[in-house]
Amino acid sequence: MNVLSGILPLYKPAGFTSHDCVMKIRKLARTKKVGHTGTLDPDVTGVLPICIGQATKVADYLHDAPKQYRATLTIGFSTDTEDASGAVLETKTIDSSLDEEQIRSVINRFIGNIEQIPPMYSAVKIDGKRLHELAREGKTVERKARPVTIYDIVVEEINLHTEYPAVTYTVTCSKGTYVRTLCTDIGRALGYPAHMSYLQRLRSGPFELAQCVTLEEVEAAVSAGGLQKLLYPLDHALFQYPAVHIPAGRVQAIRNGLSQRHLRPDAWQVGDKLRLYAPDGTFLALHEVTEIDREKGVESKPVRVFPEGEA
The missing domain is CATH 2.30.130.10 (PUA domain)
Structure with a gap:
């Protein structure tokens, strides 16, 4: 009997946590040896490589690999979670002088090695407690800035003809990057409160959106006895x-x-x-x-x- 092993490039749907996806795959694959390679928030969709069996031994290498996202930055109001799910903290009327050239110029300043302060609504631990647990208790604690690398930002669309201008861009970044925080920091550099209103992971290491399978496709493969056919060999986690x-x-x-x-x-x-x-x-x-x-x-x-x- 062949032991199930390999990397499943899963398309994570909205409304699921990364852990939800792992638990679902554990049940379908009938094995506890399952792990994901980089957390996505429940509202975020996209590429979530799942390591099964012996492939869990290379999960850390996928976690460390660069990621690519498509994000939408909304300018004019901020939230406590830095994304669209949070409560509004601050609003500011957009000045008519804000233009595309200014936005592109500011965004380009964030390409390279930068520092980010992790958001309160995150899984970072301080003194043994996760920040999002403290945030839900109404607490705010001091967080140290962390170095991350923004390899590239490509602006896809800028919509200034609305109450709250929106900028959609793709970003390629190192592990540990909070795209939510990138959005709020860009907004701050423009002189406005801002938040991330949309996010999708397009690539994780060597895996891209086009390679991903849905949970429904995984269920169908299990029913047909062909789940192994959806898995990539574990050396795909090391293609860098x-x-x-x-x-x-x-x-x-x-x-x-x-x-x-x-x-x-x-x-x-x-x-x-x-x-x-x-x-x-x-x-x-x-x-x-x-x-x-x-x-x-x-x-x-x-x-x-x-x-x-x-x-």
């Missing part, structure tokens, strides 16, 4: 790292957890990670470059080895 095919004579050594010497190092640096494959394409291990020698080549050592049949 270069692939290296090793000689057949070294396959067993790699499976045994030994290091590997690479004679053609390309542009690798110490600390870089590599995906090691057998000549037939079987995924063997994730390695890390530990030494670079101009004459001897590059040495890598295992971060995690995937036994035969596991990957």
Whole structure:
């Protein structure tokens, strides 16, 4: 009997928490070994990779991978949750001088390495308690700013012909980025209270919206006995790292957890990670470059080895 294992690129519907999706998949897959790779708020839709079976071993790598979102920033009022679900905190009439050029200029200032203060309505823990629990108790506590990276922002649409102007954009960002906070910070930089009125995750690591399946499609696959066909191999969680095919004579050594010497190092640096494959394409291990020698080549050592049949 084959053990179910792989990554399910799930389309998370509105109204479900990420944990709800995990519990649903656990029930359908009949296994407790299920985990998601990055929380989405209940109102947010989009890409939510679910790791099943042995693939849970690489969930952290998907969680750490860059994400891409489509968001709508609404300018003119802020909320306590920084999104459309919260209570209005502040409103301000929009000055007629606000124009597209000003909005684009301010947004571009947020591309790069920035710092964000986590919102009170978030899962961040302070002194053992989650911020959203404190927020629901009516408490506000001091939060330290955290570094995040905004790789790119592409403005798709600006609507100034409404009481509360709206800006829709796609953003590619590092893990830990709060797009809600990005919206409020952009608004503040424009001189207005603002909030995020819409959010959809378009990409998580190597998985994009077009690859996703719905919960209904998962249920149908389970009924037909074909859930495994919807799953991607666990090495898809590591596609951000270069692939290296090793000689057949070294396959067993790699499976045994030994290091590997690479004679053609390309542009690798110490600390870089590599995906090691057998000549037939079987995924063997994730390695890390530990030494670079101009004459001897590059040495890598295992971060995690995937036994035969596991990957």
